[in-house]
Amino acid sequence: MKINNKLVVFAFSALACLQMQSCDEEFLTTTPSGSIQIQDAIVDEASLEIATLGIYSGMQSATTFGADFFTHQALLSDNGYVSVNNSNRFTDVNDYTHAIVDGGTVAGIWNFLYGTLLDVNNVISFEGTVTDEDAVSGTPDNRFGEAHIARATILFQLVNWYARPAGSGIDPQLGVVLPTSVNIGGSLPRATVSDVYDQIILDLETAISLMSEEPGVTRLGPTAAKLLLSRVYLYLEDYPNARLYAEQVLNNGEGFSLMGQSDVVPYYASESSPETIFQIEFNSTDNPGSNDAFYATWSLAGTYKQNFATREFYDLMASTDVRKGLYLDNIPASYSDAVVGVDVRKFITPDRDMPHFRMSEAKLNQIEALYYINETLARTELNTWVSTNRDSAYNTNASGSGLLSEILKQRRIELAFEGHRYFDLNRNELDVQKDANCLNNCSLPFTDFRRVFPIPRSEMNTNTSGGFENNAQY
Structure with missing residues (x-):
């Protein structure tokens, strides 16, 4: 039975990252200060800058933008799998x-997304008050612009993990909680999917109107806002x-540019490229560590050495495709998987910055949009x-649905292990079909309830409005 009550608690009392401390794992067990202390945190432009940096600290969490979003997108789709020789992670x-x-x-x-969202809303609450x-x-306007983009980015993730795609027409009333102010311990209605997207668009448009400069690739700027609007x-x-x-x-004019063939493999070994629009910053001391970084489970050089690209994904790439060089067909014979997978070599150190917005996505967004506007131009x-x-x-003469499939295939290859594939399957209402290494739930139709994250029980149980059905699927 699905949820028939639209109210879901907004239980920030267990999530607050107050006084702009970083949102590490300890905030879940920290007793928060009162909202008055939060509101006193920003008193001038210097404290506004500190508070803004706190947003990025929250986004560094390995549970979300710092690592696991990339892992979940790969494992819930058809790009990757966990070896039978595993540590039980994922x-x-x-x-x-x-x-x-x-x-x-x-x-x-x-928890982590809403915890970071509290920091964001705290910053935005001071908009127009800082000299x-x-x-x-x-x-100050540029800092507030960053906060608006961060809120849009977080809400975009929430509505795509915990709700059906906007265009599907399935349960459009079951979006996510939509806080736009600091409201510790309060209850808010579960907004519609449409309302959440309206807020995302408003935040991005607001940011573009506020910001007069690019803050650098480790901070969110107007070009990132435009790319997210495109998405x-x-x-x-x-x-x-x-x-x-x-x-x-x-056509940004801000120094960003598409990378060419010779840049593809070196791109993932570097943190400085005009291809990157925004990336989560890590350094040798401030990173998810050897246990929680993306590479820990995805690389043979990592701690756990258990997650690999599927053979089916690897075989999508022609031998002449430079992207094939990002994967090594070198899994040891000691792995007892039904089909030998492929080692992912995109991120092989814990302190590699994690790119979330880059130029090649803009090109793929343009091409996919063109398919519905002018098929010939899209091809x-x-x-x-x-080919360039x-x-x-490379050359394709595909047309009609075949051309769309080819566009989505190129998107799958290009953005693999960067947090896109599962959402792309969902929004196109495509079934998940896993390869021979899958042992459980290998074929999931788009309509399966497991294609949506359920609201956590802890959130439902503390709903002061009542009427929540805990046996709901999502």
Whole structure:
């Protein structure tokens, strides 16, 4: 039975990251101070800067943007799998047994995102009250713009993990909690999917109007806002606007540019490239560590050496495709999987910054949007970009649904293990079909309830409005 009550508690009392401390694992057990102390945290531009940096500290969490979003997107789709030789990490996600109201995966993502969102809303609550000071670089408007983009980015993740895709027409009233102010311990209604997207768009448009400069690739700027707008409109099936904002990014004039063939493999060994628009910053002392970084389970150089790209994914790439060089066909014979997988070599150190917005997504967003506007132009753009930037031998004459499948295949290859594939399957209402290494729940239709994260039971149980049905699927 599905939830028929739209109210869900907004239990920030257990989540607060107060006085702009970083949102590490300890905040879940920290007794928060009162809201008055939060509101006193920002008194001038210097404290505004500290508070803004606190947002990025929250986004560094390995549970969300710092690592696991990339892992979940791969394992819930058809790009990766957990070897039978494993440490028990991520096996619930791999087997599709994660989608339970008491699940650590589901609750962990919810808690960390809303905890960081509290920091964001605290910053935004001071908008218009902070004076620009010569001694502090940048401007208050630019810092508030960053906060608006961060809120949009977090809400985008929430509504796509915990609700059905906007264009599906399935349960459009069951979105997520939509806080836009600091409200510790309060209850808020579960907003509709449409309302959440409206807020995302409003935040991004607000940020663009506020910001007069790019703050650097480790901070969110107006080009990142435009790229996320392009993605949002693609998900909403508003293809003219998806194309519009994708092309604004491609023609940004801010020094960002598409990487060529010779740049692809070196890109993942470097943290400085005009391809990157925004990445989560890590350094040698401030990173998820050898146990929790993405590479810990995905690389043979990592601690656990258990997650691999599927053979089916690897075989999508022609031998002439430079992206094939990001994977090594070198899994030892000691692994007893039904089909030998492939080692992922995109992120092989714990302190590698994690890119979340880059130029090549803008190109793929443009091409997909064009498919619905001008199929011939979409095919031309696809052929030009792939043959120039990834595979010199590439050419497709596909048309109709075959062309869309080819566009999605190129998107799958290009953005693999970077947090896109599962959402792309969902928004296109495609079934999940896993390869021979899958042992449980290997074929999940789009309509299966496990394609949506359920609201955590802890959230439902503390709903002061009552009427919540805890046996709901999501």
